[in-house]
Amino acid sequence: MSAEEQKKEIDSRFPEILAPRKKPAEREGLPELKGAVHGQVVTRFPPEPNGYPHIGHAKAAIINSEYAKMYGGKFILRMDDTNPEAERMEYHAAIKVGLEWLGIRIDQIKSTSEDMEVFYKKGSELVASNMAYVCTCKRDDIGKNRRERRSCKCSRADTEKNSKNWEKMMTKSKPGEAILRFRGDMSADNAVMRDPVLFRIIEGKHYTLGEKYRVWPSYDMAVAIEDSIDGITHAFRSKEFELRRELIDAILDALNMRKPRQGFFSRLEFKGMPISKRIIRPLIEEGKVSWYDDPRLPTLEALKRRGIRPEAIKKFIMSLGLTKADTLAPFDALESFNRKIVDPGSRRLFMVNDPKSLTVTGLPVSSVEIPNHPAADMGSRTIQVDGRFYIPGDDARSLVPGSKARLLGLGDITITGAGEELAAEYSKDTKAEAKMQWVSQSTAHRIKMIIPKVLFQGDVFDENSLEELDVYTEPEYLRLDDGAEIQFVRFGYCRKDSQSQAIFTHK
């Protein structure tokens, strides 16, 4: 049969084969969720309050909260505070503030530690059903046995003995002497399943509960129980937890509890911008970065200080999608989103870097009114001029006697003298190609311009990652609110940090 004949045959007998299947329409936002019922989706973001929130936290929080929003459901912020040695109120507060800054609607906020009694009850249940046992082996031996896939003698104790030991662990045992382990499978390929710890003894002082408890649930135990009793339907976490999915399901199955659907996404990091405290802390201690809000860092506080808007972070993160492929995002993608958000509301101001003196004769005016924005209606400002200006060094160097240039907003000039001290004559409209911003010497205000760059080149800290310039700007700068986003014409967007300092946001 020829291809033509085949087609005819199919057309007449099995038309559905050739009918093209409808392609799903281009998706907007996150992919649809399996098993999601509108109004019934509950998601959560469970950070440990042990550090300042950064872009990685933002990703987890935004993905989870966006899903709740998408399905008209509920989003819970749950402080995962089951390691009293690490948690601090300061971090707890910073995380909450960070999420609020991002504009995330939190329907409920809670702490894992509120449910300690539930954990104990569930722990006892597991002991009673012989799904957990108290292990008193040494830490090293436990590790060795895990690697060699061998169970220890503790695992062979009967339920009665375990109950007694569990009781003893709760009251008498010292840290390190006993742990409660889940009866998993010591021969499992997934090492997480090799009888993992459910509870351990920590005597540190907890930031909200003090010394009320000394036996704390491990991450797996806490997350499993919490997600189940909080009614979480869909739990999204970063990829490094993926091996834990099996364990969490197993714990919940052993307890006959409802299981959430678990999803995973890749970690988000910026090239050359460390996220981990392990790397940032030493930099602070050595004075290489000022603090967690140093504009070179990817913490929310730093991003904010640098002039990045929360809406930009949100758009950026949504644009990355829900993927498990490793993402090392370039910062310029974020910048592009931010620029578009910030542009319509940023006042245009003149600022001169590497100032060179310019004297203009024949000026017909003593002041000039310049609009604050080329398109948006943002008013204007009046600048006094007396013929003595500063212009950018880069521009000054390209000027020779006879050059025509335009001083933006003021008028055109013809250069009569070049060098360190430039001179020029005012000359109406010369159709000058070179256009430049300027400031009046008599009212110039000196500020420090901070330009954050990539902190690490490969593995090495870049000593020049924070460039500082002494620049001149208009007195108008002093009237802006701290935190205002502005655009220094022909230089880039900047955020006013103080009366004497601005931070470069991006081009």
Add this chain to the structure above:
RNA sequence: GCUCCUAUAGUGUAGUCCGGUUAAGCAUUUUGGCUUCUCAAGCCAAAGACUCGGGUUCAAAUCCCGAUGGGAGCACCA
């Protein structure tokens, strides 16, 4: 070492589950043009990709096998 995850333009992604209307869409980046008293924004255009090798099929980015690269886990941290 063992186990798991992952692989589409310079970068980030859509498409992959259910193979064919897509010789692969979008964003960013770069380049050119328009507009403009900013090297911004806006508008237009161009450039640029299915890791490799086998297999299944009339047909493979899409399914199967293998290799390679990247990441993670193997804590009494989360």
